[in-house]
Amino acid sequence: MRAISYVDNMEVWKDSFSFSIPIKIRFSETDMFGHVNNVSPFIYFEQARIEFLKSVGLFRTEATEDTGIPVVADLQCDYLQQMYFNEDLSMFVKANHVGNTSIDIHYMGVVDGNIAITGRGRLVYVHPKTGRPVPISEEIKKALMTT
Amino acid sequence: MRAISYVDNMEVWKDSFSFSIPIKIRFSETDMFGHVNNVSPFIYFEQARIEFLKSVGLFRTEATEDTGIPVVADLQCDYLQQMYFNEDLSMFVKANHVGNTSIDIHYMGVVDGNIAITGRGRLVYVHPKTGRPVPISEEIKKALMTT
Amino acid sequence: MRAISYVDNMEVWKDSFSFSIPIKIRFSETDMFGHVNNVSPFIYFEQARIEFLKSVGLFRTEATEDTGIPVVADLQCDYLQQMYFNEDLSMFVKANHVGNTSIDIHYMGVVDGNIAITGRGRLVYVHPKTGRPVPISEEIKKALMTT
Amino acid sequence: MRAISYVDNMEVWKDSFSFSIPIKIRFSETDMFGHVNNVSPFIYFEQARIEFLKSVGLFRTEATEDTGIPVVADLQCDYLQQMYFNEDLSMFVKANHVGNTSIDIHYMGVVDGNIAITGRGRLVYVHPKTGRPVPISEEIKKALMTT
DSSP states (O other): OOOOTSSSHHHHHHHHOOOOEEEEOGGGBOOOTTBBBBTHHHHHHHHHHHHHHHHHTTTOOOOTTOOEOOOEEEEEEEOOSSSOOOOOOEEEEEEEEOSSSSSEEEEEEEETEEEEEEEEEEEEEETTTTOOOOOHHHHHHHHOOOO | OHHHHHHHOOOHHTTOOOEEEEEEOGGGGGGGGBBBTTTTHHHHHHHHHHHHHHHHOOOSSSOOTTTEEEEEEEEEEOSSSOOOOTTTEEEEEEEEEEEESEEEEEEEEEOOOOOEEEEEEEEEEOTTTTBBOOOHHHHHHHHHHHO | OOOTTOOOOOOHHHHHHOOOEEEEOOOBBBTTSSSTTHHHHHHHHHHHHHHHHTTOOOOOSSTTTTEEEEEEEEEEEEEOOOOOOOOOOEEEEEEEEEEEEEEEEEEEEEEETTEEEEEEEEEEEEEETTTTTOOOOOOHHHHHHHH | OOTTTTTOHHHHHHHHEEEEEEOOOOGGGGGSSSSOOOOOOHHHHHHHHHHHHHTTTOSSSSSTTTEEEEEEEEEEEEOOOOOOOOOOOOOOEEEOOOOOEEEEEEEEEEEEEEEEEEEEEEEEOOTTTTBOOOOHHHHHHHHHOOO
């Protein structure tokens, strides 16, 4: 398995996830090469990230000045194994690191026990009007690191 | 060519369009059957419809009480010919009929001189808060029917 | 409720469905108007249609000369009620009519007990190489009409 | 401007691109937060990458044993500035490094003279049947580095 910059030890990393959602791969998410299009994993990342954030009370579509709105600062995906229509993907998510106003989130997509995709990306909480970063509360930090 | 409920005479209908936009078919819009996925034409319809409405001043993303926001009431597509990655699609749009608060819009997608897809759908203008229909001005009606 | 061309009696029609799949509406399926984009229902239709066809053995990604491949001839959607991010959609599907080489499929999307979208579309089975229609077996016809 | 791991000097980097394609941002590519959904840039990357590869003869949908098919190994995007519906995006692409069987590709998306998104990702050429890497010819390497 090739080196991935944000994974030190794949076995340790793999075991560090606990939260996941099931995803059934749709026909419209494939392309003419016969497999899942390389854009589709980012749809899965977003869906899993939002479910994860909701589970700790950090996703609200109505932004407030206190909580801020989540803005994606960067995203990356490593494609380790082709995925196909109708496969059952377990999309794992965890907070790798929680800073004062941002979260480094890791992603792992597993099909039939094999890691098909990995990823990471930073999420920043900003004030809906000023765009300035909003601090993440200690309570939420704790919830994020234990989910 | 098979019968299409909203087209009386195909030759006459074909000649009734004047507005069109060019669309280059993207790789991500294909599926594992090797051609354009059946969802993709509705992306093209939306893009062409908005450009058409903008050309007569009927598309504004900031809704006002006077103009209302456009809401799609129904949409349909007939797939006459497969489309493929990288093809150049000419997406034609016209207002087939303009009522007091709604527009019946027709669509025709042409590749290499052949009609690949046809479609239609009704657009309603509603008040952003109450959801009630907002009348279309005589001026706009006129612009719609002559574009 | 407005008239829909393919629905005679809404109450009777509503009760005629038995097959459905659950769909969780994704964030990426919304648009800047705050609700589900009008393209997204066709993604849901496709997913539900394929699950329905699989349930009667009529969906195979490996086309054979005997079974043909399913090709969408036309599709339409009526938008009765706005749908929003995170809502739980029950996507119902049924074969409304089964012809010799094609199926007329009906769709009904329900959120919180209310019909949000309805639709229909014809599916044709064609020979993967010649493109000619392939007959649907009596056995499959029976299965389609009783699911 | 924040640090981006694959960019040493932003001014030098910005000037190193020459190939670009124009992209008009579609309504369906926005989300309920009012801006372009974070999945959409990867659609733009793919479209720009394919046009870039076609310009040097490295994109063929019919895979051969000699050329191999292009497979995305990884992809990443940094979101520097929100993008909105209807904006004109200039999507730049370049080969940052060409190895024996893979290419490191860089992406830069510019709106109104400002960099809105940056990105990179590795593309590998593999044998369509065996999946083994296929060497990139010296001629193609040269074309890639001078486009």
